[in-house]
Amino acid sequence: MGEVERGESAPRRRIPFWCANGHETRVILAREADVPEFWDCPRCGLPAGQDQTAPPPVPRIEPYKTHLAYVRERRSDADGDALLQEALDRLRVRRGG
Ligand SMILES: [Zn+2]
Numbered sequence: 001m002g003e004v005e006r007g008e009s010a011p012r013r014r015i016p017f018w019c020a021n022g023h024e025t026r027v028i029l030a031r032e033a034d035v036p037e038f039w040d041c042p043r044c045g046l047p048a049g050q051d052q053t054a055p056p057p058v059p060r061i062e063p064y065k066t067h068l069a070y071v072r073e074r075r076s077d078a079d080g081d082a083l084l085q086e087a088l089d090r091l092r093v094r095r096g097g
Helices: 002-009 064-096
Strands: 012-019 024-030 047-049
Touching: none
Parallel strands: none
Antiparallel strands: 012 024, 012 047
């Protein structure tokens, strides 16, 4: 039982952090330790700050996938145009002959 008493009396403090999703994380720090400005939320991975009413903004996701999808879309359009042109040419040849 003496173990618990010793743990309680250790010079530590709990610093609450909140992420943009409203998750509260209590970080236990030594009293003399510097309090970090941000803390990664262990539940969703977003940065969390000490101001519950103004959590850090959600970091923007890189538009990597969107750009790739855009390129793929353009390419399939070009392929579609080529196929259409080929079909028209074939039709024209058939009519001409
Ligand atoms: Zn969170």
